[in-house]
Amino acid sequence: MHNKETWRLDKEIDLAILGLVKRRSEDTCDKDLLQLILGSAKNYGDNGNLPADITPNKFIVDNCKNIYFASHETTAISASWCLMLLASHPEWQARARAEVLEIYGLRFSTADTLRSLKTARYFCFARIYVRFEI
Numbered sequence: 001m002h003n004k005e006t007w008r009l010d011k012e013i014d015l016a017i018l019g020l021v022k023r024r025s026e027d028t029c030d031k032d033l034l035q036l037i038l039g040s041a042k043n044y045g046d047n048g049n050l051p052a053d054i055t056p057n058k059f060i061v062d063n064c065k066n067i068y069f070a071s072h073e074t075t076a077i078s079a080s081w082c083l084m085l086l087a088s089h090p091e092w093q094a095r096a097r098a099e100v101l102e103i104y105g106l107r108f109s110t111a112d113t114l115r116s117l118k119t120a121r122y123f124c125f126a127r128i129y130v131r132f133e134i
Helices: 003-026 033-047 056-088 090-104 118-133
Strands: none
Touching (some): 003 033, 003 056
16 A cells, blocks of 8 residues: 555545444533543543644544544454364363354344353353463
8 A cells, every 4th residue: 555545544534433333422421431531531631631743633633533443452362262163172162062052043143132141251251261261
């Protein structure tokens, strides 16, 4: 990828984040992570606590990007770890597969229906326990 394309994409991402921020700042919604970032940017900007080369908008965009990438990596690592454990325990893999086929067949799952997967939930919690034990 060339530098011009990289800069263009970076600017496009920044504008998308700032557009979302603008829409959200006009809403009066509950406190969530984005609202906390907006409040921090305002407080730091008002008090002059931001370094000279960082604007409140840059502070907001950088924090949003950091949270996005951190959550992506956490999810990817957790999924990889689950797959590795399932591969090393074929009996659990067979149980989980049978449960999914029994409940869903060939349909797609939703976030609400995932709660009905008892074996998969158990395995995920066991994965968290095993991961921290190693």
